[in-house]
Amino acid sequence: MTRTPGFETLQIHAGAKPDPATGARQVPIYQTTAYVFRDADHAAKLFNLEEVGYIYSRLTNPTVSALAERITALEGGVGGICCSSGHAAQIMALFPLMGPGTNVVASNRLYGGTITQLSQTIKRFGWSAKFVDFDDPAAMEAAVDDNTRAFFCESIANPAGYLIDIAAAAKVADKVGLPLIVDNTSATPYLCNPIQHGATLVVHSTTKYLTGNGTVTGGAVIDSGKFDWGKSGKFPSLAAPEPAYHGLNFYEALGGMAFTFHSIAVGLRDLGMTMNPQAAHYTLMGIETLSLRMERHVENARKVATWLEADPRIEKVTYGGLESAPCFERTKTIYTKGAGALFTFAVKGGYAACVKLVESLELFSHVANLGDTRSLIIHPASTTHRQLSEAQQVAAGAAPNMVRVSIGIETAVDIIADLDQALSKATA
Incomplete structure (x- = not known):
């Protein structure tokens, strides 16, 4: 060429x-x-x-x-x-x-x-x-x-x-x-x-x-x-x-x-x-489909994060693509195509509610991985960050009341519906 x-x-x-x-x-x-x-x-x-x-x-x-x-x-x-x-x-x-x-x-x-x-x-x-x-x-x-x-x-x-x-x-x-x-x-x-x-x-x-x-x-x-x-x-x-x-x-x-x-x-x-x-x-x-997948990952993540931020059962959402995020300005200079599809959110009810949420989801997969076409979830404080002290967990963005999601490329309304029903059970 x-x-x-x-x-x-x-x-x-x-x-x-x-x-x-x-x-x-x-x-x-x-x-x-x-x-x-x-x-x-x-x-x-x-x-x-x-x-x-x-x-x-x-x-x-x-x-x-x-x-x-x-x-x-x-x-x-x-x-x-x-x-x-x-x-x-x-x-x-x-x-x-x-x-x-x-x-x-x-x-x-x-x-x-x-x-x-x-x-x-x-x-x-x-x-x-x-x-x-x-x-x-x-x-x-x-x-x-x-x-x-x-x-x-x-x-x-x-x-x-x-x-x-x-x-x-x-x-x-x-x-x-x-x-x-x-x-x-x-x-x-x-x-x-x-x-x-x-x-x-x-x-x-x-x-x-x-x-x-x-x-x-x-x-x-x-x-x-x-x-x-x-x-x-x-x-x-x-x-x-x-x-x-x-x-x-x-x-x-x-x-x-x-x-x-x-x-x-x-x-x-x-x-x-x-x-x-x-x-x-x-x-x-x-990799042949990387750009197509990342576009959908970002689109879905933005929709899910926006929905979660407005939900009264949620204390905090860390997604960098939200205007409320302290790092949002960097989407204008470095991450211009989007803030990815990985983030955490804090559930009212703390550690126990997070565990219940993970166990109640149906579409999400509870795995120690990210970046899959499927939507994935894990509770870092009890798994990937379990070996850290609570202070280290908080510093790493993995506090006990937080779950990590990797938003997949499924239909966005289906992802949100699954989170909705699981949150109802987790915060009942």
Whole structure:
């Protein structure tokens, strides 16, 4: 094409060409572990990163590579990798940046499992995290010390659906010379483009909206290619001789593709957080309808949130697309296509009423997932955020009297009717 393709074109065509061997139009599932080398010289060039190709499916696979190319194109990055889950993607994003004794400054508005991963699990690597309010640039900057290596946030924070000001966070990150990592799972590249607003790396749980049908788990890390990894001397894995790869200086040799190649040649090689080709195939098919689904998700979420806000049985609705939301102004600059379909609401009657509500719904599915075509609900305080203290739950937007909903693409009046009958039982 002579012009830059639009989003809807890219979501169907990026990373996909007819199979050269068979002419198959859809990306085949390359269900293989290894690939035959042409000769010894070809094998050596692949292992030395002198030539791009396939060696072993723990590193790269044609189906998985097609998915990585497609997400990279939609996010406006230069390169990307796919891995086994969203949590794996977060570790893969941090892995080339961190070392023992280093820390990441993270938003206090995060998914409960991510808070646990950053506050507890990464301690096993000798890393640590500091949690601050990303609406407070001064607090972000004050949390930085000589050992800080990155900032981390979610574009639309889970569970409350809070819209983060990515541009403001990127401004702080640029000022102190650190990369900004943005989890774009809840927004998807259709509703928000973090790289356009200054993010260095974008991570996804492809399990959610990108796949859209609740069938497989997966994750992705997309690199903007814009960060100077050699400037500060803080990122030796990328901009100094890498002992795990024959002393290669990835940034010196590969420039803007340094992060992506390091993630494959070292990260996937040694951590093995590999996406399987069938999962990649399901996600590729899901992305083909991403824009259509997100439009309906947003339309339904706005209708449901508006109805809930007016209902006397509800204390509070956190949907960022409501004019009453403190982050609503960001829908005019960053989230111009909508505030997503994830939010929470507080039920009068507290914890017990929330549990009764969840148990009384018929159309909604009570699951620990989001981003499905189906409407989903969960009570975070008793499930996804159960491991947090009540103070942490409140800070994360998962107070005991809150339920989280992921609004699907069913008929909106049916969604509202199901909530109505369940609320009647829960607050009787």
